[in-house]
Amino acid sequence: MNEGGFFGEYGGRYVAEVLRGPLENLENEFRLAQTDEAFFSELENLRRNFIGRPTPLLPALNASSSIGGADIYIKLEGLANTGAHKINNAIGQALLAKRMGKTRVIAESGAGQHGVACAAACARLKIDCVVYMGEEDIRRQRPNVYWMKLYGAEVKSVSSGTRTLKDSVNAALRDWASSWENTHYLLGSALGPSPFPDMVRSFQSVIGRETKAQLGDVTPDALVACVGGGSNAIGFFEPYLEGVRPILLGAEAGGRGAGIGNNASRISGDGRISIVHGYKSRFLVDLDGQVLPTHSISAGLDYPGIGPQLAYLAESGRIRFVSVRDDEALEALKFFAIEEGLIFAMESAHAGAAAITLARSLGPGKTVVVNMSGRGDKDIFISAAALDGPAWKTFLREQSITEEDS
Template identity: 65%
Template sequence: MESNNGFFNQYGGKYVAEVLRRPLDELEVEFKKAMADPEFVKELETIQRDYIGRETPLLYAETATKLLGGAQIYIKLEGLANTGAHKINNAIGQCLLAKRMGKKRIIAETGAGQHGVATAAACAKLGLDCTVYMGEVDVRRQQPNVSSMEMYGAKVHAVTSGSRTLKDAVNEAMRDWAANPDTTHYCLGSALGPAPFPDMVRDFQSVIGKEVKRQCAERNIKPTALIACCGGGSNSIGFFAPFIDEKEPRLIAVEAGGIGPGIGENASRMTGNTSREGILQGYKSRFLLDDDGQALPTRSISAGLDYCGIGPQLASLGKTGRVEFTSALDKEALEAVKFFARNEGVLFAMESAHAGAEAIKLAPKLGKDKAIVVNMSGRGDKDIFITCPVFRPVEWKQFLISELERLNDAKDIHDAELM
């Protein structure tokens, strides 16, 4: 399952400037040492249990199963992990490793904000300085997460270059790391980038799949399929990891179908018609690229899936057929949010709702003796600025107007007190 010198068949590698070769080589050596050190592993497991709240539950979605009339649906509730998503698994692992290496400062990129929140929280827990790069577009649509990052003490930089989304946040983080390699560790949030990041992130996130495998065995569940959303791929590869070398179950990754198949309308790297092999941001994989090899614009209602590339291991597994790729449209993801909220009392994040949408499609096609497990990689509290304008447009507009009036009144009162 591990890479071969940083490659998964033809994908992967370490395509970086010379200034980053040394910190990447050092990171690879120290990661392998740490994972072979029982004391490090024990400390990590203790933090996973006492701080993250592992293990997370595996919920039988009884009502959803009955309504869909097919396979039994189970939901892995990663949204119940501390900070509200799976991202904390990797953030804690990398920050603990960085502290062991003597690094004092952590930088991170973030799209939907969950990796930024997780990294900021991990740094607060472990006593490390934290800086997060986030595209200006994502800052606007994910203000609750920006607020949380700052509450944990992180400095959030809004990236105004390029498309002002996740791709550009990654670029800025890489530039920072290249300028400060001796004091700084780049806590990359997904299973992509130059080696050894794809191996590291997968291994730290594999706790999800290991728990699912154990929980299913304890309850005599033999899943026909595992379903996860897929942007860069951290939740999906962690979810799939213990099953990759087995023939079953089916492993299904769901990309962002956005609003349609056209250029700039989606973020479908494995299922879209504009995807091609290329080298970007330090690794070789499949990307949405133009004829000159430049990243094309992407679109998704979910900031965490709005990325032009995919992790190299997932690209390789897609090419061999071990992982099946599909996509869900924005409107399908929104319907999945509503379906699982009203019928199971579980509020999916917009990213995770893409996996939920695929479960809604797949379950009725399978027999009642079959089972599928959906990874709810995060919960949807963070998405109120996205979902409320759709589900409650009038009330949401009135709320924002009243809040603006309240803030203006408070400012007027404050200004008057200072006079």
């Protein structure tokens, strides 16, 4: 990263004057915390005893045998407390907020997993928590909304725009601009104005560092991760960014296919350089810079932009990107459930699909590591409707009748 929070031409801090002070203060506090042994001692304790780290690295023997290609390993972030990698960043930033004397945390959430992680982290550290979430995402991710509220968080529905993640970010930024003196904005992905991309990568790098240590003498030929904003990917790839090996592959949401509103492929699709949400990167925008509609079966991959460091690494050629369609992700979901007894989150299933294709192309004797960034419990209303439609609809209808009778 260069001065000013840039990665090449990407990144920066394009915000209103009212947010410059809070961001500068946050950057200073983050830098100080990085040199504070007590802070990292408490963080390591929380990682071990609250998150449940290290998460396992599973040799996927059945899947590898079925494919007949490279050996696949799966980093099981889905076994972390709250069910996904999001807790790594949430607990780190929540602990930083407490160190700064903040009494309130706000967050945005798309798939809901970041909201759940923030709610859990704030419950543990006894900080008030408010989560902004689009109406459409609330509809798609009702179980996660329930969990957030159970942890004591307030969930605020966002009805503007597309009623999804980008609108939740806007709402959270507006809140922070007027409340920053007692509030920390706990941004969930490696994007936004500096220093957020650095902070999130730092807290998520525990994934990649654990993976590297767990591999021991095994040298991976490729690492694969899904990419929405990019927090699980940049954390997973972090120890391997220098040099040209291994292959680093990011799986974007190919949605229904090509065309405006059918996908969320910023690098492997039609992304343009623009400035949105306070940073410069590649976004799905029109010629006037207006954000275009997106689609993905996974609520966590439909964000119209990508983290600035990932955009820079794509441009340099260090990270390759592919689009994975909804139907391909669903097939991967079924494949790993049947072969390995694992239910990937829909986001992670995109990485699983890309890993299957890559393992076949690399062939025997090679090693592919895929990050299962989360587990699929949260997606039951999506995956069941897609894979078991008639039976699922009958169940929901009967359940509704039962509730009315009671």
